Amino acid sequence: MAITFKQVEFTYQPGTPFETKALTDINVTIPDGSYTALIGHTGSGKSTLLQHLDALLKPTSGTVTIGDRVITPTTSNKDLKRLRQHVGIVFQFPESQLFEETVAKDIAFGPQNFGASEADALKLAAKMLTLVGLDADLLQRSPFDLSGGQMRRVAIAGVLAMQPKVLVLDEPTAGLDPQGRLEMMDMFARLRHEQQLTIVLVTHQMDDVANYANNVIVMDHGRVVKTGTPQAIFKDPQWLAEHHLGLPKTTAFAQQLIARGMTFDEMPLTEDQLAAALVKQLPTSVLGGGDHDE
Amino acid sequence: MMSKMIFGRYIPGNSLIHHMDPRAKLLLSFYFIGIIFIANNWPTYVLLFAFTLLAIKLSGVKWSFFINGVKPLIWLILFTVVLQILFSASGGQVYFQWGIITISQFGLVNGVYIFCRFVLIIFMSTLLTLTTPPLELSDAIEYLLMPLKVVHFPVYEVALMLSIALRFVPTLMDETEKIMNAQRARGVDFGEGNIFQQMRAIVPLLIPLFVSSFNRAEDLATAMEARGYQGGEGRSKYRILKWHGRDTWATVTFAVLTVALVYLRA
Numbered sequence: 001m002a003i004t005f006k007q008v009e010f011t012y013q014p015g016t017p018f019e020t021k022a023l024t025d026i027n028v029t030i031p032d033g034s035y036t037a038l039i040g041h042t043g044s045g046k047s048t049l050l051q052h053l054d055a056l057l058k059p060t061s062g063t064v065t066i067g068d069r070v071i072t073p074t075t076s077n078k079d080l081k082r083l084r085q086h087v088g089i090v091f092q093f094p095e096s097q098l099f100e101e102t103v104a105k106d107i108a109f110g111p112q113n114f115g116a117s118e119a120d121a122l123k124l125a126a127k128m129l130t131l132v133g134l135d136a137d138l139l140q141r142s143p144f145d146l147s148g149g150q151m152r153r154v155a156i157a158g159v160l161a162m163q164p165k166v167l168v169l170d171e172p173t174a175g176l177d178p179q180g181r182l183e184m185m186d187m188f189a190r191l192r193h194e195q196q197l198t199i200v201l202v203t204h205q206m207d208d209v210a211n212y213a214n215n216v217i218v219m220d221h222g223r224v225v226k227t228g229t230p231q232a233i234f235k236d237p238q239w240l241a242e243h244h245l246g247l248p249k250t251t252a253f254a255q256q257l258i259a260r261g262m263t264f265d266e267m268p269l270t271e272d273q274l275a276a277a278l279v280k281q282l283p284t285s286v287l288g289g290g291d292h293d294e
Numbered sequence: 295m296m297s298k299m300i301f302g303r304y305i306p307g308n309s310l311i312h313h314m315d316p317r318a319k320l321l322l323s324f325y326f327i328g329i330i331f332i333a334n335n336w337p338t339y340v341l342l343f344a345f346t347l348l349a350i351k352l353s354g355v356k357w358s359f360f361i362n363g364v365k366p367l368i369w370l371i372l373f374t375v376v377l378q379i380l381f382s383a384s385g386g387q388v389y390f391q392w393g394i395i396t397i398s399q400f401g402l403v404n405g406v407y408i409f410c411r412f413v414l415i416i417f418m419s420t421l422l423t424l425t426t427p428p429l430e431l432s433d434a435i436e437y438l439l440m441p442l443k444v445v446h447f448p449v450y451e452v453a454l455m456l457s458i459a460l461r462f463v464p465t466l467m468d469e470t471e472k473i474m475n476a477q478r479a480r481g482v483d484f485g486e487g488n489i490f491q492q493m494r495a496i497v498p499l500l501i502p503l504f505v506s507s508f509n510r511a512e513d514l515a516t517a518m519e520a521r522g523y524q525g526g527e528g529r530s531k532y533r534i535l536k537w538h539g540r541d542t543w544a545t546v547t548f549a550v551l552t553v554a555l556v557y558l559r560a
Contacts, residue, residue: 056475056478085481091476096469096476096505097473097502098502099498110480110481113482159479159480162481
């Protein structure tokens with residue numbers, strides 16, 4: 001399901017002294033099946049844009065097309081449910097949305113709102129819990145008895161249980177330990193392939209952008225300032241610094257190598273790419289050494 | 295962001311009213327509510343309205359904020375007015391009578407007076423909250439409660455509770471907005487369907503709010519203790535209240551207003 005923004009503007013509290021313009025002239029498409037990263041420093045309008053993906057906010061002017069639904073400033077608040085079933089949003093710190101007595105009921109809450117029977121929803125809940133890597137024993141526990149990381153996974157399972165076509169993730173790994181982060185990001189990548197999801201990831205982790213995304217949208221001061229592949233975005237470190245954005249660790253490392261006189265045909269973004277590029281440049285005599293034991 | 299909530303919100307500004315001492319503003323606002331009851335005929339009400347509108351003009355805050363302040367209370371006001379019109383003692387010309395219900399000239403006039411009183415009180419208290427930062431207001435309340443210390447009333451604690459409550463109103467609003475969005479994304483319709491469906495929709499909002507409020511309270515207590523808070527006795531102040539000439543003048547103006555009201559009343 002593709003999402004297209006056409007000349008979208010959004011203003012918070014128009015007509016009051018608190019009026020603030022959050023989005024200006026947004027024209028951008030999130031292609032069907034893409035893994036799109038939305039980056040930009042704090043206050044650049046990422047979160048406002050994100051809320052337009054699910055019609056939680058409606059544009060002040062312009063149109064947002066979500067699948068075959070067109071959202072305009074005058075779209076009625078009724079009948080948005082069908083749309084919201086197709087777009088699942090995992091907000092920042094989603095564990096704060098848990099409320100049910102048991103984990104199973106909380107995960108089943110979304111599907112039931114969209115018309116699934118209780119039995120079906122609970123069956124789905126059990127499936128989703130294993131999908132996010134938690135033990136089925138937890139189903140009958142209270143979500144408030146779990147650890148922070150487990151609560152996060154339960155909340156994500158609750159969104160996945162709606163079986164959305166587009167999954168929107170707002171810094172899903174913030175506050176998790178490195179191991180948990182890696183597991184979670186791999187899980188999203190796996191889900192995308194298994195269920196042909198479109199993923200939109202809002203993040204400050206340039207490594208995640210380099211490792212997972214195939215499309216990047218850069219925002220600054222409420223405008224989209226650049227779109228393209230991670231390759232194209234990370235090509236220009238100077239431009240990124242001007243927009244208060246960093247480089248993936250690997251690319252930063254490659255930049256230092258370039259400063260010391262090395263050249264790369266293509267800027268390496270991931271560790272594998274860097275390793276391959278370096279191996280290619282090694283003199284054959286070193287490679288001839290045979291097995292590596294380290 | 296809940297843009298409709300006007301009550302208790304501060305609009306930054308640079309007017310005479312904004313710069314007044316919060317103690318003066320608070321006391322004079324209460325005093326104003328008192329002297330409204332002196333008014334009992336048209337000239338006095340006209341004078342009170344002129345005074346209130348002048349004060350609003352001086353504050354430089356847009357009129358629409360005051361109208362919006364009345365809106366949420368309009369049904370309560372109309373209900374009171376209708377009761378007054380239907381059930382007050384008959385006097386003057388009687389227009390309609392049925393059982394105990396009487397609509398008389400006396401009742402109608404009284405109804406209009408009641409309406410004016412409500413509007414005046416709401417305008418003046420809205421002016422107070424719109425032009426005074428909440429924390430200054432709680433400083434003023436703390437100062438004015440001081441005499442109660444002789445009867446061992448916990449003034450500092452109450453003032454602290456008030457400051458914390460006021461401070462966390464916007465935080466709680468943001469939190470509400472955030473959780474509402476999360477639950478709407480999971481298919482909850484807030485404000486739709488019959489009353490039972492609406493009540494059910496509130497549960498997924500209230501429980502997370504309670505949980506996060508308790509967590510936040512615990513964090514705040516820890517943070518305060520870590521920074522050495524041991525109760526308010528003997529603490530010095532960051533914001534110090536100062537009584538200026540303009541506050542004295544405002545008080546004099548209110549005194550003149552009172553004299554004029556007493557002179558004009560029937």
